[in-house]
Amino acid sequence: MADTKVLPWPAVPILKPEEVYAGLSDQAKEYPLFLESICRQEHNFEKPEALSRVRVLDCTTSMMIGHWCSSQLSELGAEVIQVEPPGGDPLRKLTPFGRKEYMFKDKESGEECGAQFLHEMRNKFSVTMNLETEQGRELLKQLAVQVDVIIENSPPGQWDSWGIGYRQLRELNPRLIYCWVGQRGQWGPLKDKPGMLDPVAQSACGFVHGTGDPKEFGGQPTRSALWMADHVGGSAAAMGILAALLYRENVSGEGQFVEATSAEAIIRILDYSWAWYSMDGSIRPRFGNWDLAINIYAVNPCKDGYMMVGGGHDRLWYRIWRTVGDANPEVEEDILGDPHLREVADRLAYNQQVKTYTMLCEWLKDNSRSEAEAKLGKQQVASGGVLYVNEVAEYPHFKYRGHVAETDSPHYGKILYGTTPYQQHKTPGRLKWLGRPTGYDNQDIYRRLLGFTRDDFARLQQAKVI
Amino acid sequence: MATTATKNGQSFEEFCQETFNPKKEFTKPEALKGYRVLSCTQYILGPSCASYLAELGAEVIKIEAPRRGEAMRHTTPFNEPFLYPLSRWVPERGTGLGFVGANPNEYFMSLDFHRPEAQAILKKLAAKSDVFVENYRPGTFDRWGIGYRQLKEINPRLVYCWLGGFGGWGPGRVRASYDILGQSQGGNFGMTGKQEIFGGAPAKHTIWLADYWGGMMGATQILAALYYRDKISGEGTFTEYSQVHGVTRQLEYALPLYGRHGITRERWGNWDTQLCVHGIIMCGKSSYPKSENPQEAEEGYIMVSAYSDQDFARLCHTVGDSSLATKYAKADVRIKAQSQMEIYPALEKWAADKTKEQVAQILDAANIINQPVWNSKEVANQPHFQQRGAVRWLDDPTYGDLLHQGPAYHLSHTPARLKWALKPVGADNEYILGKLAGLSAEEIKRLEEQECI
Secondary structure (H helix, E strand, O other): OOOOOOOOOOOOOOOOHHHHOOOOOHHHHHHHHHHHHHHOHHHHHHOOOOOOOOEEEEOOOOOHHHHHHHHHHHHOOOEEEEEEOOOOOHHHHOOHHHOHHHOEEOOOOOOEEOHHHHHHOEOEEEEEOOOOOHHHHHHHHHHHOOOOEEEEOOOOOHHHHOOOOHHHHHHHOOOOEEEEEEOOOOOOOOOOOOOOOOOHHHHHOOHHHHOOOOHHHOOOOOOOOOOHHHHHHHHHHHHHHHHHHHHHHHHHOOOOEEEEEHHHHHHHHOOOHHHHHHHHOOOOOOOOOOOOOOOOEEEEEEOOEEEEEEOOOHHHHHHHHHHHHHHOHHHHHHHHHOHHHOOOHHHHOHHHHHHHHHHHHHHHOOOOHHHHHHHHHHOOOEEEEOOOHHHHHHOHHHHHHOOEEEEEEOOOEEEEEEOOOOEEOOOOOOOOOEOOOOOOOHHHHHHHHHOOOHHHHHHHHHOOOO | OHHHOOOOOOOHHHHHHHHOOHHHHHHOOOOOOOOEEEEEOOOOHHHHHHHHHHHOOOEEEEEEOOOOOOHHHHOOHHHOOEEOOOEOOOOOOOEEHHHOOOOOOOEEEEOOOOOHHHHHHHHHHHHOOOEEEEOOOOOHHHHOOOOHHHHHHHOOOOEEEEEEOOOOOOOOOOOOOOHHHHHHHHOHHHHOOOOHHHOOOOOOOOOOHHHHHHHHHHHHHHHHHHHHHHHHHOOOEEEEEEHHHHHHHOOOOHHHHHHHHOOOOOOOOOOOOOOOOEEEEEEOOOOOOOOOOHHHHOOEEEEEEOOOHHHHHHHHHHHOOHHHHHHOOOHHHHOOHHHHHHHHHHHHHHHOOOOHHHHHHHHHHOOOEEEEOOOHHHHHOOHHHHHOOOEEEEEEOOOEEEEEEOOOEEEOOOOOOOOOOOOOEOOOHHHHHHHHOOOOHHHHHHHHHOOOO
8 A cells, every 4th residue: 555656736736816817807806816815824824823822731532522622722823732641642543444554654753643633633732641640640730720721521520539620720720711521421410421432422412313314215324424523512612612711811810611512512503403393393304415494405416426406595496497407498397387396485395305306316317516516507506516535635626725735744744634714814723733743742841831850751751650 | 709619528510510500501691791793694604603602692683684584584394383473574474493593692683785874884883893794705795895894994803704605715716605515515425424335325414514513613713813802912803714614624534544545535334434343233123113203113223332352342242242252352353344344233133123222221231332323302301411401491582482402512600501592583673773873763664664674
């Protein structure tokens, strides 16, 4: 595998502004060019960072929600110190199907790191600390008075019983924002039910049951390929932390206790599931790649893959069928002549959706994703193909805007990655580095924050504290 | 805060119950009290972004088209449930449930942005606001004279947040987008679902994930911008959130793997590419065989996780499959694709004569991580989520009793909270226009007759 020749990215050159805006009048290109001038990522390092005065200690381990949370803060400029157990976070060892050849190797030490962990270790320092030892917990207390935020994910009450929980640390540092993250919560009847990683949370909140095709279409409950609930839960935690930070700065001068869970974050965004259930007892069903509340708004098979077409209201409905009618007039005629499809509201009924998409597929089967998109795009209908990762990485719009980029790591060489979507005029998010070997920053952090000497390092390393 | 002071003998759980008690939310201050947000948004991405700030106590003013409001009010599952009335002008229609969850705690105002008089009103509001959220096509507000460039002249402290599909510059800038398109093109859609060889196809995440979660990303960035403004610069900014960009950020190892090895991450169904056992299996027996609802009558499913060697050995012992235990004792053997294709079917065979609750009980006794796949009814009835306020009854001032989701996270001192689910279109016209635009009752009446509001 290592010998396989892989084309450098990008395989196709990135478009230039003069190509993108060719043929447009000065007036038409004025606004997009203004946006480029204030939002382009190449200007990031000319600008300050929103959270550069905030220091965060991410003590989470073996769990993605905490790493995702601290990534949001580190992308926005916070100094995030990732505390790992000696030997590193077990997530470093994960790699698809156990394939070691997919891991990224530190040029100096030869230490290997899985790509998923690496992708979230952005802008973070790596420090090792053994919190299972008394001495390790002493170090944590010393650091706790110098940080704004601590994030942890130990079993409920573990840190409290160790004397380093919220109740104890707030005595040492009343300004501390202390955040606990997990799958279901640190209190309540399910607090002791184990489970660290998604899709535990996806399964517990109604998401998995509602995703995938209905049974009569041969489908079953389906998880997200991603540890998606951990991403959403991590984002929720970051929101909570920033709200607490604002309140501390503006009003109270005090920190507080934040708790976020992957399951509850998804419950928050499971739209109308709860209201609907309370109104008539409905249980959110699976509806595959169609939508319960909007028609047309779906992904269906096409000539070379799967194609999204969307247009819920009348204006777009007629444009879609006009486009279809160019090649399949009988389809357009049938749809427009059907009295049960005339009203927007009537189209939502189950049978009408089956008919709508069956007819649409008559047209889609003869069109590739790009052909369908070009034809529908002319009518200003939102549409696009389902893209696979190789296509995402090479998609002209994404490359032009830098949604995907390559970084040259001093440790791991070139890495392709998804850039931060925190694009902004004054204080944009950014990538400074992607990943560090385990404990790479021990020297820097322990000397800078705790005044360690050579002797301290030797003593604590020997005692397996760091 | 005196109420959360450590008391002798109080267990950690008791402390948490008291500290995060959802019933005490209204005894505590709000984190964003005093911030004002204008939300000129429709669908989910923009509205949800503003609503997260409203949960935190910001005064969020949602501005919609007069009379019928925004498009999302006209979406509801199978066109059945509605909340009446839609507005005082259209009492015979209701707001669809698609609107629920994206607009809690907000004030509702109507305004026809096309008209110069409306634009003048909007400028008056923007002069007194901290945050401006909009998701019209890029450049539309700029053309109308109410975009970032114009509003920052009126109010340099304004944080102007645009959210949308593809962003306002680059070759795809003119493309319209919806959540499902963001999922499709961002990359998470193609990876989710069963692989082709198992008869599967790419699968949509059932929620409007790229919208609702994208809104969180937008709100996170707004909070950071407010922090920087208040603490350091005194100046606002312009943020541009592309939902398709957000989805691409989420792809975990997929991009590094593709960049280094040219390998495209494929679908792997309900199993996991990096851990085994860590996946969802079918339990052959329904938990509610007599139910008339197909959602309940179908087989059950359960998520099982036993990826360490010890846990896997215990799982095999529990299942009574010693050959599996021997053959796949080692994690690096277990994780291989071929191994997974043997292990999960063996587990499903064992579970074929059990309900998900029976499987959970057996695995709990063996201390093996599991989580039954709960449907929305089962989630709504979990004492755990009820006690924590994740799902709660709301006595809505306009619509009465509704079950509603709580905030996405808990704060001890300044908890986010739920005040109302939504209001009819333009319900707060008089209040907001009187308070912030200085309009008299007579002027408001005239604007109403002209359908400017």
